[in-house]
Amino acid sequence: MTSLQNDKVKQWVKLHKRKGRSKAGMFLAEGFHVVEEAYENGWNIVEIILQEGIDCPGWCQYLPVTFISKSVMQHVAQTETPQGIAATVTIKESEKIDGDTVILLDGLQDPGNVGTIIRTADAAGFDSVVLGEGTVDLYNDKVIRSTQGSLFHLPVVQADLKETISSLQQEGFTVWAASVQNATSYEQLPTTSKTALIVGNEGAGIREEIIRMSDQSVRIPIRGKAESLNVSIAAGVLMYYINN
Known part of the structure; x- marks a missing residue:
């Protein structure tokens, strides 16, 4: 042709x-x-x-x-x-959230970050990924490439985060929100058998209403002079801590 x-x-x-x-x-x-x-x-x-x-x-x-x-x-x-x-x-219809460790993405717009988080979730042994409102389309070409095939390894669900958080809490999950507001360093927090982690938009972070729904705000200490961590790096640090 x-x-x-x-x-x-x-x-x-x-x-x-x-x-x-x-x-x-x-x-x-x-x-x-x-x-x-x-x-x-x-x-x-x-x-x-x-x-x-x-x-x-x-x-x-x-x-x-x-x-x-x-x-x-x-x-x-x-x-x-x-x-x-x-x-x-x-395209697969949205799968059900599976397992005891879940990461939720609130309004992430950079396809490289989303793909990298999916790939890292796969590597860290997380069970499911939830893409919330405002998050880039899962089947965007840059997302697919950044996952390096991990997209095909674990459930990636596109869903309403408020409904998902409420449902997870009813199922016994502890929900962590990666935020600097009233947050505790992750090193001081014990992990639980069922943990859901929320990370937010690259610039604005997690929506306030979503933070309020979480059980715990968690932060990563900045030891050098950088203002912040890239969201996919922060997600990786926290996912590996949760699944240590």
């Missing part, structure tokens, strides 16, 4: 935007590792998109494959130097 005007190409490009993904019920996964992770973890791959001259991995030989030219791949891909493979993947 060499034409940018091909109907399939036009449909793939529409998946670059949230509206197009919602309408089609699909998203684009790009790169050998990410596409293979989707396949290995049982996500429904609708179609493999392969650049001419790129070898098809053994695991994708039984899937529908469409070969396209390098110029079309550069048009469809959202990376500067595409690896030559992408896939259309069916």
